[in-house]
């Protein structure tokens with residue numbers, strides 16, 4: 001049975017390897033949130049206009065682990081978000097905003113659509129060395145990009161437990177690109193937390209070096225606190 005939570009927009013913010021997609025997947029299964037498929041939307045844009053010079057430059061950045069430009073990503077995200085939000089469904093962001101520029105467009109839009117008390121940030125906090133060892137060994141499935149975490153319980157899997165498709169390591173996850181991704185995160189993405197604060201969005205910091213289930217319990221706790229009316233005085 002699907003549990004219910006009031007529709008809200010949940011932003012996962014954390015360094016590469018902090019488990020954003022894993023935690024997003026658990027919320028989707030349990031509560032029926034709609035995930036904003038940032039990477040998939042960007043890849044679809046690349047595929048639709050392969051010869052456009054702007055698109056080619058954005059694709060080069062994507063393939064080398066650099067961040068895409070803010071206006072490019074923000075426009076793609078909002079095209080997806082507006083119709084879903086209009087249906088009153090909960091949304092999860094696990095790959096956007098990546099820059100303050102994107103955040104300055106997306107966050108006020110989300111506050112406008114969902115209301116200030118129904119937007120929150122889950123900040124998954126993890127030491128760089130723990131995250132980079134996870135990244136080097138995690139896999140995704142070919143059919144749906146289901147994340148297969150680099151934890152012992154999944155080590156012997158050779159196909160996706162949900163759809164049976166082949167597993168692969170993303171080119172983006174090549175260890176030679178990890179350093180760039182961490183420094184880009186610290187320099188460009190972490191400052192988006194200030195944009196959320198400036199828009200009155202609460203931030204729940206969770207220790208992401210814990211087990212998947214322990215993190216999930218804290219995530220659900222954060223969402224439930226947001227859905228429980230404050231006791232009357």
Ligand SMILES: [Zn+2]
Nearest residue numbers: 141146160163
């Ligand atoms: Zn799968």
